[in-house]
Amino acid sequence: MKPAAPLLPLLPALVLLPMALVLPGLLHGGGWELLGAFAAAALHPSGDPLVLGSLVGGLGTTVGMALLGWAMSLLLGVPLGLLSSRLLWRSLVGTALPAELVRRLLAVPRSIHELIWGLLLLQLVGQQPAVAVLAIAIPFGALVARVVSDLLDALPERNLQGLLAAGTPAPAALLTALGPPLLPGLISYGGYRLECALRSATLLGVFGLGGLGNELLLTLQSLQFRELWSGLWLLLAVMLSLEALVSALRRRWSMPARLALERRQPVGRSSRELVLAAAALVPLLLGVGRALAVDPAALLHWQGLPPLPAGGWQAALQLPWLALAGQTVLLTGLAAALAVGGAPLLLLLVAPWPWGRWLLRLVWALGRLWPPPLTALLLLFLFKPSLWIAALALGFHNLGILGRLLLEGVEAAGPEREDALRSGGSGARLALLYGRFSGLARSYLAYGAYRADVILRETVVVGLVAGTGLGSQLRESLSAFAFDQLALLLAAYALLTLLGEDLSDRARRALLRP
Amino acid sequence: MAAPSPAPQPPTVLELRQIHVPGRGQPRLDGVSLQLRPGERVALLGPSGAGKSTLLAVANGLLSPASGQVLWRGEPRARGARARRRQQARIGTLWQDLRLIDELTVQQNLNCGRLAQWGWPRAVLNLLLPLETNACRDSLRQLDLDPDLLEQPVSLLSGGQRQRVAIARLLRQQPTLLLADEPLASLDPRLAKELLELLLLHGQAPRALLLSLHRPDLLEGFDRVIGLRQGRLQFDCPLAALQPQQLQALYGESAVPVPHPLP
Numbered sequence: 132m133k134p135a136a137p138l139l140p141l142l143p144a145l146v147l148l149p150m151a152l153v154l155p156g157l158l159h160g161g162g163w164e165l166l167g168a169f170a171a172a173a174l175h176p177s178g179d180p181l182v183l184g185s186l187v188g189g190l191g192t193t194v195g196m197a198l199l200g201w202a203m204s205l206l207l208g209v210p211l212g213l214l215s216s217r218l219l220w221r222s223l224v225g226t227a228l229p230a231e232l233v234r235r236l237l238a239v240p241r242s243i244h245e246l247i248w249g250l251l252l253l254q255l256v257g258q259q260p261a262v263a264v265l266a267i268a269i270p271f272g273a274l275v276a277r278v279v280s281d282l283l284d285a286l287p288e289r290n291l292q293g294l295l296a297a298g299t300p301a302p303a304a305l306l307t308a309l310g311p312p313l314l315p316g317l318i319s320y321g322g323y324r325l326e327c328a329l330r331s332a333t334l335l336g337v338f339g340l341g342g343l344g345n346e347l348l349l350t351l352q353s354l355q356f357r358e359l360w361s362g363l364w365l366l367l368a369v370m371l372s373l374e375a376l377v378s379a380l381r382r383r384w385s386m387p388a389r390l391a392l393e394r395r396q397p398v399g400r401s402s403r404e405l406v407l408a409a410a411a412l413v414p415l416l417l418g419v420g421r422a423l424a425v426d427p428a429a430l431l432h433w434q435g436l437p438p439l440p441a442g443g444w445q446a447a448l449q450l451p452w453l454a455l456a457g458q459t460v461l462l463t464g465l466a467a468a469l470a471v472g473g474a475p476l477l478l479l480l481v482a483p484w485p486w487g488r489w490l491l492r493l494v495w496a497l498g499r500l501w502p503p504p505l506t507a508l509l510l511l512f513l514f515k516p517s518l519w520i521a522a523l524a525l526g527f528h529n530l531g532i533l534g535r536l537l538l539e540g541v542e543a544a545g546p547e548r549e550d551a552l553r554s555g556g557s558g559a560r561l562a563l564l565y566g567r568f569s570g571l572a573r574s575y576l577a578y579g580a581y582r583a584d585v586i587l588r589e590t591v592v593v594g595l596v597a598g599t600g601l602g603s604q605l606r607e608s609l610s611a612f613a614f615d616q617l618a619l620l621l622a623a624y625a626l627l628t629l630l631g632e633d634l635s636d637r638a639r640r641a642l643l644r645p
Numbered sequence: 646m647a648a649p650s651p652a653p654q655p656p657t658v659l660e661l662r663q664i665h666v667p668g669r670g671q672p673r674l675d676g677v678s679l680q681l682r683p684g685e686r687v688a689l690l691g692p693s694g695a696g697k698s699t700l701l702a703v704a705n706g707l708l709s710p711a712s713g714q715v716l717w718r719g720e721p722r723a724r725g726a727r728a729r730r731r732q733q734a735r736i737g738t739l740w741q742d743l744r745l746i747d748e749l750t751v752q753q754n755l756n757c758g759r760l761a762q763w764g765w766p767r768a769v770l771n772l773l774l775p776l777e778t779n780a781c782r783d784s785l786r787q788l789d790l791d792p793d794l795l796e797q798p799v800s801l802l803s804g805g806q807r808q809r810v811a812i813a814r815l816l817r818q819q820p821t822l823l824l825a826d827e828p829l830a831s832l833d834p835r836l837a838k839e840l841l842e843l844l845l846l847h848g849q850a851p852r853a854l855l856l857s858l859h860r861p862d863l864l865e866g867f868d869r870v871i872g873l874r875q876g877r878l879q880f881d882c883p884l885a886a887l888q889p890q891q892l893q894a895l896y897g898e899s900a901v902p903v904p905h906p907l908p
Binding site for chain 1: 705706707726730731732733734735736737738740742744746747748749750753757758760761763765768769772773815818
């Protein structure tokens with residue numbers, strides 16, 4: 132019995148069965164009134180000017196941190212991407228070895244979540260706006276570098292070699308041969324990273340690195356749900372506008388969509404607009420930097436590291452490493468299955484109703500918007516802390532991201548086959564399942580594999596709240612400032628992430644093989 | 646099943662009354678009326694942009710006209726979702742691009758014709774196990790295809806095989822009305838002739854066939870011919886009564902693609 136293509140995206144949703152069995156046992160009885168009050172407050176957000184003023188201020192800080200972190204990640208990522216391109220080194224010096232070396236080195240910053248970077252930097256240089264910016268820029272820069280080098284290495288070598296052989300100076304040859312084909316993919320990916328940066332900046336705020344996230348956490352903890360919702364709606368408005376702007380630009384400059392299977396024509400006619408947009412970014416970024424009072428020099432004042440504890444490394448090695456790693460992997464699996472399988476399942480469920488998709492869009496937008504630790508805290512009103520709750524929170528967040536992507540893919544796929552089935556009399560759900568999911572299944576699952584690898588990195592975020600896996604141990608070690616434990620934990624995290632990355636790469640290649 | 650009608654003529658499979666579909670500038674369909682009875686095989690002729698595709702979309706229910714009435718077996722559009730699906734299942738459309746699902750096997754594609762009748766559980770099961778194998782083998786045989794093709798992915802078939810699978814899927818719907826929008830366009834002459842013969846064969850009574858053609862050179866075998874130009878009906882007559890002047894008027898002076906003598 133081998134399931135056919137349209138069923139594949141739905142298979143991970145089988146995780147709902149064990150969830151349905153386990154979750155009722157985790158209820159602690161109370162909390163429904165609180166959750167009811169929270170839900171009711173959605174329609175009655177606070178309009179108090181004092182509250183709104185402080186929320187808008189926090190939102191400004193969050194957006195500013197996101198923008199600066201994003202810009203810096205591009206500034207770091209593009210040159211690093213060039214340095215880790217095999218094509219480039221092979222063409223210029225004849226061997227790809229340096230590229231391999233840079234790639235390996237970049238795996239470390241990439242494998243550590245921005246939150247850990249943020250908390251580490253916080254310990255080292257103290258609370259200041261530059262911390263969040265740097266925390267976003269380091270892992271994002273390494274991610275951009277990887278994407279740039281992958282894009283470059285997928286290009287044909289001949290063009291560059293042709294120019295070099297004709298005696299063109301290397302910089303000019305690089306720009307001419309690699310620039311135009313690289314640009315569409317890079318800009319499309321860059322736009323996506325800006326959306327990620329906004330989410331990350333919000334999350335960093337929840338952990339005290341400044342901005343709206345902090346206010347969201349405080350209002351939740353003091354049960355001021357109406358104020359919480361004012362903040363959430365504001366954030367939603369900003370996030371949706373940003374997403375709309377990014378996808379409008381992507382369409383205008385005819386960049387590839389993320390789930391797109393074929394490449395569209397490269398930029399050309401809109402190059403002047405591109406240059407203008409890039410030029411407009413510079414004063415904007417400088418202004419934001421001033422407004423946030425980012426002071427790079429302050430980053431140089433490090434606090435001294437505390438001495439190693441008496442037992443030396445022995446104490447750190449005593450931690451229950453296997454259990455911690457096992458929990459982290461399990462958490463990843465559950466959350467990924469929930470997110471990957473949940474999106475198509477929900478889409479099928481609402482298929483017969485025209486307003487169903489709009490409702491899903493809203494729920495998914497909220498999922499993307501809510502930092503997972505906040506969702507976990509909300510769930511803790513009802514449930515006892517456990518790995519399942521952490522998985523639920525993390526799964527919901529990623530469901531919002533994958534759901535949007537799936538819907539984009541479904542709507543881009545063209546209605547022909549679905550129409551044919553419907554005009555043959557099949558119902559809306561079956562026509563969607565057979566007509567549209569069949570073609571999308573593989574690319575969606577391939578993206579899901581990539582997402583699973585992101586989720587593995589993100590486990591730290593809920594681990595810090597729901598007390599499970601490496602993440603919770605990390606929090607303890609951080610607050611105890613136990614650097615020996617921290618170092619080992621980070622190494623364990625990095626190792627796990629790299630293994631996961633490799634696994635998801637293999638899965639993706641297998642899925643996309645024609 | 647339709648009850649035997651007391652009227653002297655058999656009941657219509659499809660009836661269009663004064664259909665109007667607005668377009669940019671001139672209407673896409675302007676007061677078109679026609680009737681199709683069981684056993685009638687009708688060719689719909691007209692230059693490109695005449696409104697043939699629009700007419701077929703109205704006939705198949707994908708497009709609702711701005712005014713006018715569409716009756717399938719004497720009845721208007723059904724109201725409830727379930728009744729509507731049953732009504733829709735009786736209309737079989739052969740698409741120019743076939744619209745087979747490349748990711749599925751031949752058998753799974755054939756069973757797509759049953760989705761109107763099936764509930765969820767069977768539709769999902771169809772993606773896991775071979776269902777209704779005997780019926781599927783029969784429908785392949787009806788179209789002179791090797792029954793062993795059932796397990797093959799559709800993407801591995803040849804162009805001619807794909808066409809036949811698409812027709813077999815149609816027949817699994819047990820339609821009373823067969824529609825086809827320019828099915829012969831972009832086919833080489835041999836395939837076009839084969840396909841046309843199959844459609845004429847399976848469009849016999851109790852079914853009816855309505856097929857749009859861009860060129861009037863493959864009319865042999867049809868019972869009736871309808872001419873459409875600029876959204877208006879130009880003529881609607883038995884093939885034997887069709888005059889060359891009518892075709893000339895339909896296609897205009899410049900291009901008169903009537904290479905063969907009319908039968």
